Amino acid sequence: MNSIFIVDDDPITVFGIKKMLKPVAGCADIQIFQNGKEALNEIQERVGGSLLPEVIFLDINMPILDGWGFLEELISMNIQQPITINVITSSIDPLDLEKWYYYKARCPHTLNFKNKPIFKIELADLGYINVAS
Numbered sequence: 001m002n003s004i005f006i007v008d009d010d011p012i013t014v015f016g017i018k019k020m021l022k023p024v025a026g027c028a029d030i031q032i033f034q035n036g037k038e039a040l041n042e043i044q045e046r047v048g049g050s051l052l053p054e055v056i057f058l059d060i061n062m063p064i065l066d067g068w069g070f071l072e073e074l075i076s077m078n079i080q081q082p083i084t085i086n087v088i089t090s091s092i093d094p095l096d097l098e099k100w101y102y103y104k105a106r107c108p109h110t111l112n113f114k115n116k117p118i119f120k121i122e123l124a125d126l127g128y129i130n131v132a133s
Contacts, residue, residue, distance in 0.1 A: 001027040
């Protein structure tokens with residue numbers, strides 16, 4: 001694993017994800033972003049040069065650019081390298097799950113859905129096992 005992005009404005013969630021990643025993912029490049037805009041800017045800078053993230057943990061509700069806006073922009077970038085994107089949320093709104101299905105159908109990358117709090121990071125979350133639809 002070369003690069004992982006955590007896109008979440010909640011420091012407790014970020015801390016927990018980083019702690020859970022240590023035993024399952026040997027990765028020196030773990031980048032933290034407070035919103036989707038910051039993460040997209042970094043991805044745009046890395047296209048054609050630096051390593052793109054292989055895994056993204058993406059919160060839905062963030063300031064400036066939320067997770068859905070991030071996904072919309074990422075899909076439009078037409079990136080060929082596969083990325084495993086873990087949408088993480090504390091939302092209990094059924095519309096968020098419907099949006100996930102909508103983006104899952106459109107997104108060329110693996111798109112997983114996880115509720116907060118996250119208690120365990122599994123190999124499928126890192127793209128090692130293809131998650132069934």
